[in-house]
Amino acid sequence: MSADIALEVKNLKKYFQLSKDTTLKAVDDISFNIYKGETLGLVGESGCGKTTCGRTIIGLYDKTDGHVVFNGIDMNKRKLRKDVQMIFQDPYAALNPRMTVADIVAEGIDIHKLAKTKAERTEKIHKYLSLVGLNKEHASRFVHEFSGGQRQRIGIARTLAVEPKFIVLDEPISALDVSIQAQIVNLLVKLQKEIGLTYLFIAHDLSMVKHISDRIAVMYLGTVVEITTSENLYSTPYHPYTQALLSAIPIPDPDVEYEREKSRIKLTGEITSPINPPPGCRFASRCNKATPSCFTQTPVLKEVSPNHLVACIGV
């Protein structure tokens, strides 16, 4: 497998210095690999650092420490900017309202000089619009004329226009309605199959993440607590946080919900602040299986079964 690693993240850290003595450790020592053509899901509650992680990986934030290596090249290099792209959560904020759809899609093409003639540029714009299910007539319109789902499609077309190999999807569907979410997810899966893209899919909606991902990493307060294939994660979650998270997902089925209600793991308290976090396991204060040593000993990721890494001293 190691030959097929597309992206390697090693001991990545991103700290924000808030004042002289306060540091917000948004991403604290994270390591994982993403293989070619796969989707790695990154889940966690808001404020756990998943978006910061995604942005630091593609270089939108300067990392504090650690390495991000893409196809053997360090991510700091500018020439990688074309290969690595991002799709944002809010399709209303991510697109420039003063530009036509054609110009939005072609911005990357122009910057990277991917089209030699004007005709080629137009041809490319039309190609990518049709790839995401929009048509030629849309090219001359402005963004405000489109619905949320269509805007997200424009965002995807813009991303694809520079022929990237790896895309960070930062909550690409959470601003959309259920019926539209399914359209976009189907489109993303289709594109991955056709073009052979590698995805890092960041989301808090676990059922959608399960659907689209090959492997899933669960984050809690800046650290990865569990990483494994999506089947394993749902069938045999080891980390108490993953277990609680899974049992909290409401299922659209009254009978199943009624049964689950009895066995639901209820987390008390809320996510602690990542500003000067306490020593030991960061989940310990909310954990129902915490022992005194959890508050002193910092757990590290260890392999409990093949391809299944967990950071918990109780496992």
Next chain:
Amino acid sequence: MDKLLEVKNLNVSYQTYAGEVQSVRGISFDVQKGEAIAIVGESGCGKSVTAKSILRLIKKPGVIKDGSEILYNNENILQFNKKRLSSYRGGEAAIIFQDALASLNPTMTVGKQIVENLVLHNNLSKPQAAEEAVRILEMVGIPNATKRAKQYPHEFSGGMRQRVMIAIAFACKPQLLIADEPTTALDVTIQAQIMDLIKDLQTQLNTAVILITHDLGVVANLAKRVIVMYSGKIVESGNCRDIFYSPKHPYTKALLNAMPRLDLQNKQQLSSIDGSPPDLIAPPIGCAFSPRCDYCMQICLEQSPEYTEFEGAHQAACWLYHKDVPSNIFTEFTEGEIKCQQI
């Protein structure tokens, strides 16, 4: 059972430069005392406008049209005078909004915001009310309530703010609580806590709850009855189990199938609903869902469907149940998979 609320032929429109947006187009339903119901639908289907109408919170350019009736204990709230309205709002009927930070007053301490409500509706003196406020904050699960009551909303986390909203809403023990997407802005683990809290208070105080949401998962846990709305109309209503296990309207069925489920195979194609909801400035003459419906017939484009009644107070507005519908189309629809049952 006693009817607490009866909505009859509610029509709400917004006057805009582009024309009149008909957000809610003639809906009727009722809520029994102590009952929990849910209104489900996509954004723009008119579910929040319905909720606001019940508390008469529709502001210009929105208007509740003539001929609409909202009866609360057999009194028409649309004819309430100012005094009666202020005792109704916040006292007998309360609302929780999605965005707690925007709904709380940032310049008042949390305790004071509860006291305000208690003094107005329960005739308590200020010191009494302050004591009561602390008790209510404890009831909704806020630790260190005495200290927290003196803090401002920005000092609370998202989940705690939503608890404060619930505390204000339940302060005067309302008969009716409207929860407009109460957990949409929250994380799953916090969402579970808040839904439990609403459920507990509902049973403890026997309050009727109208839950407005787009998340069918949340509905399954709380509501006894479900109303499905699409572009300003009720397309289907019935008991929770009937809606989930034998949906009659193609939209309800499609919505259930579009939800990703933990039991589906990885990267399997989700059944999506193509297209998007219609423009309500010029709503379609026939069924509003017809352009997106897989079973659309000629009649669907021409005439709006009537409600068909099914067993157990279950009704749906769809032409498929008309006696003249060719049996092959009908069987194709009824035998189509509902993935919900396969768990």
